Amino acid sequence: xxxxxxxxxxxxxxxxxxxxxxxxxxxxxxxxxxxxxxxxxxxxxxxxxxxxxxxxxxxxxxxxxxxxxxxxxxxxxxxxxxxxxxxxxxxxxxxxxxxxxxxxxxxxxxxxxxxxxxxx
Numbered sequence: 001x002x003x004x005x006x007x008x009x010x011x012x013x014x015x016x017x018x019x020x021x022x023x024x025x026x027x028x029x030x031x032x033x034x035x036x037x038x039x040x041x042x043x044x045x046x047x048x049x050x051x052x053x054x055x056x057x058x059x060x061x062x063x064x065x066x067x068x069x070x071x072x073x074x075x076x077x078x079x080x081x082x083x084x085x086x087x088x089x090x091x092x093x094x095x096x097x098x099x100x101x102x103x104x105x106x107x108x109x110x111x112x113x114x115x116x117x118x119x120x
Contacts, residue, residue, distance in 0.1 A: 037109075038068045040076045040096075041084035049099045050085040057106035063113070089113070 039054060041047030051067055058065055070076060079088060083097035087105065089112045100108070 036068060036090070037065055038070050038088040040070045040079060040081055040086040040088060042073075043069070043071050044085075046099050047085040050087060050105075053100055053102045054087060054105045054109070056102045057109055060102070060106055061109060063109070 037054065037058075039047060039051045041050070047069070051069055054067055058067075076084065076086070079086065079093055081093060081096050085099060086096035087094050087100065087108065089109065092112065094108045094112060095104075
């Protein structure tokens with residue numbers, strides 16, 4: 001009888017599929033600290049819709065800022081985001097798991113950049 005045999009070790013896996021070497025994670029965390037506007041997601045229709053709404057909001061606010069679309073899951077995990085799409089402004093996650101409308105994106109961008117919240 002082998003009722004009390006040695007237990008099998010469980011292999012732990014991470015969100016990056018095992019590609020999270022210390023060097024890759026350090027690079028992703030350094031990237032997360034940079035300023036700018038980023039859309040995090042795999043490039044699906046929802047991520048693209050969030051990027052389009054953000055571009056429209058930036059245009060209405062008169063801000064000429066580039067938007068980076070981050071599709072690398074190691075970099076996305078460095079922000080602590082587990083549900084995409086996500087909107088990141090100046091290294092801070094403002095929204096995740098939801099496609100924002102143009103007006104919602106506009107309000108978040110204005111608040112994060114200190115532009116006030118009164119719109120015409």
